[in-house]
Amino acid sequence: MSDLRELYQQVIMDHNKRPRNFREIEHANHLAHGNNPLCGDKLVVYVRLEGDIIEDVSFKGSGCAISVASASLMTEALKGKSIEQAQAIYEQVHKSMLGEKTDRSLLGKLEVLSGVKDFPARVKCATLSWHTVHAAIDSDHDVSISTE
Amino acid sequence: MSNLNINAIRADFPILHQQVNGHPLVYLDNAASSQKPRQVIDAISHYYLHDNANIHRGVHQLSQRATDLYDAARSKVRQFLNARSDKEIIFTRGATEAINLVAQSFVRPMLQAGDEILISHLEHHANIVPWQILCEQTGAKLKVIPMTDSGELELTNFDAMLTERTKILAIGHVSNALGTINPVKSMAAKAHAKNIPVLIDGAQAVPHMQVDVQDLDADFYVFSGHKMFAPTGIGALYGRESLLNAMPPYQGGGDMILSVSFDKTLYNELPYKFEAGTPHIAGVIGLGAAIDYMWQIGIDNIAAQEHHLLEIATRKIEALPGVKIVGTAAEKAAVLSFMIDGVHPHDVGTVFDQQGVAIRTGHHCAQPVMEFYDIPATARASFAFYNSEEEVDALISAIQKTQELFA
Numbered sequence: 219m220s221d222l223r224e225l226y227q228q229v230i231m232d233h234n235k236r237p238r239n240f241r242e243i244e245h246a247n248h249l250a251h252g253n254n255p256l257c258g259d260k261l262v263v264y265v266r267l268e269g270d271i272i273e274d275v276s277f278k279g280s281g282c283a284i285s286v287a288s289a290s291l292m293t294e295a296l297k298g299k300s301i302e303q304a305q306a307i308y309e310q311v312h313k314s315m316l317g318e319k320t321d322r323s324l325l326g327k328l329e330v331l332s333g334v335k336d337f338p339a340r341v342k343c344a345t346l347s348w349h350t351v352h353a354a355i356d357s358d359h360d361v362s363i364s365t366e
Numbered sequence: 367m368s369n370l371n372i373n374a375i376r377a378d379f380p381i382l383h384q385q386v387n388g389h390p391l392v393y394l395d396n397a398a399s400s401q402k403p404r405q406v407i408d409a410i411s412h413y414y415l416h417d418n419a420n421i422h423r424g425v426h427q428l429s430q431r432a433t434d435l436y437d438a439a440r441s442k443v444r445q446f447l448n449a450r451s452d453k454e455i456i457f458t459r460g461a462t463e464a465i466n467l468v469a470q471s472f473v474r475p476m477l478q479a480g481d482e483i484l485i486s487h488l489e490h491h492a493n494i495v496p497w498q499i500l501c502e503q504t505g506a507k508l509k510v511i512p513m514t515d516s517g518e519l520e521l522t523n524f525d526a527m528l529t530e531r532t533k534i535l536a537i538g539h540v541s542n543a544l545g546t547i548n549p550v551k552s553m554a555a556k557a558h559a560k561n562i563p564v565l566i567d568g569a570q571a572v573p574h575m576q577v578d579v580q581d582l583d584a585d586f587y588v589f590s591g592h593k594m595f596a597p598t599g600i601g602a603l604y605g606r607e608s609l610l611n612a613m614p615p616y617q618g619g620g621d622m623i624l625s626v627s628f629d630k631t632l633y634n635e636l637p638y639k640f641e642a643g644t645p646h647i648a649g650v651i652g653l654g655a656a657i658d659y660m661w662q663i664g665i666d667n668i669a670a671q672e673h674h675l676l677e678i679a680t681r682k683i684e685a686l687p688g689v690k691i692v693g694t695a696a697e698k699a700a701v702l703s704f705m706i707d708g709v710h711p712h713d714v715g716t717v718f719d720q721q722g723v724a725i726r727t728g729h730h731c732a733q734p735v736m737e738f739y740d741i742p743a744t745a746r747a748s749f750a751f752y753n754s755e756e757e758v759d760a761l762i763s764a765i766q767k768t769q770e771l772f773a
Contacts (some may be wrong), residue, residue: 231772261730283710284713
């Protein structure tokens with residue numbers, strides 16, 4: 219069970235039970251649907267960009283504990299950041315899930331997500347919201363992405 | 367209780383004797399794919415070590431031996447399903463290919479725009495998508511028999527759904543997602559009363575129960591080997607001889623012809639007409655060995671042991687607070703789909719795996735069933751006759767540990 223406790227840390231459990239920024243943004247100017255057909259995870263990520271600053275970011279949807287917690291942590295980490303900063307964080311998160319060396323100062327609380335590196339079948343759960351926010355920011359219209 | 371000596375049976379399955387994540391493997395994902403006994407592995411290995419050659423071609427000794435083994439396996443499948451003739455048994459890659467074959471070679475030529483194909487809400491994607499493709503090709507309509515909250519077919523309006531335009535009734539014998547055993551015999555009788563042919567998807571039935579295609583009066587019956595202790599990549603289609611004879615080939619190639627010229631090709635007789643190209647010979651031999659093995663254990667004994675496991679597991683899960691069984695039909699095969707309150711099935715699967723318990727989590731290739739219950743997925747434990755009561759206890763304990771972790 220020790221590996222499990224590492225995966226399902228308190229932070230993950232807390233964000234799963236009480237996801238932050240779990241709401242729609244009424245005047246979102248970027249939005250994307252994320253879908254993991256294998257496990258049925260579905261979420262929508264809303265972004266309000268002002269210039270290149272992420273003024274607000276939120277999500278709605280349902281999924282496993284890893285995907286919900288990851289989405290919740292993602293919104294906390296990216297709010298108020300510039301697109302460039304968000305990109306840097308996104309890359310660090312991605313590296314941490316692959317077990318590569320990371321910059322801890324950028325990663326901060328997101329380090330808890332690196333637990334999935336020992337659970338290959340679960341990496342997609344943790345990356346879904348990150349791929350989705352990436353697609354939302356990159357596109358001017360509603361896009362759908364799938365992790366399969 | 368069954369008459370089986372579970373320890374002796376488990377000794378036939380070498381793969382079961384291993385540790386997973388520091389715990390003894392508890393394999394409860396049999397509805398996805400079953401394990402293979404040493405007898406099946408040995409038959410395949412013996413074939414490659416001693417008898418390997420192409421079939422129906424060479425005059426040499428090895429080709430003859432390979433051909434004899436291949437043909438003998440067909441007779442076993444014929445007997446296994448109680449078909450009338452070996453000609454009615456076509457080897458395919460599995461149930462999926464067999465359904466596609468019937469869709470394209472039997473149904474498509476007689477289909478007009480506006481005709482109807484009748485399936486049910488409980489079907490596996492393999493018995494949905496080939497028909498949807500056919501509808502796109504022809505303008506036919508897919509009609510769906512509804513289901514009830516307990517996971518049974520809602521047959522109140524079944525008679526009315528069998529219309530003059532219905533060209534086939536394609537129905538699963540046992541639901542892979544919920545375990546429901548459908549009343550296929552009486553449904554086939556009603557369809558036949560209106561001259562509607564019937565295909566039964568037996569992928570989840572043949573590992574668990576005696577199947578008699580004559581008693582069911584099936585026109586087509588399909589199954590996959592890998593769910594009944596044989597290798598992957600091999601399965602069979604049973605088809606009524608008169609229907610198969612009238613059907614055009616599904617694929618063209620070697621072995622399915624009598625003579626080929628650029629002007630005209632004469633097709634081979636049954637069953638070879640539907641077996642183009644060099645087949646999965648080792649797979650067929652493995653399938654034959656799996657049938658021998660099931661006969662040796664006794665199919666009634668298999669059914670009794672699995673029923674016993676399903677009963678005690680159902681009783682124990684029902685006694686657990688915060689766990690709900692999905693699919694509570696009166697007649698069920700050895701499948702238990704369940705939800706743990708507040709825990710997503712995907713998390714359940716990971717926590718179980720850490721305790722060595724292998725189950726399936728997801729939509730089980732039956733997304734319409736998930737949509738019916740408005741759930742994204744379930745956790746599914748499915749039993750084979752080599753599972754023990756201790757493994758049911760391991761399942762219960764894994765559920766409790768998951769609840770503790772997510773408390």
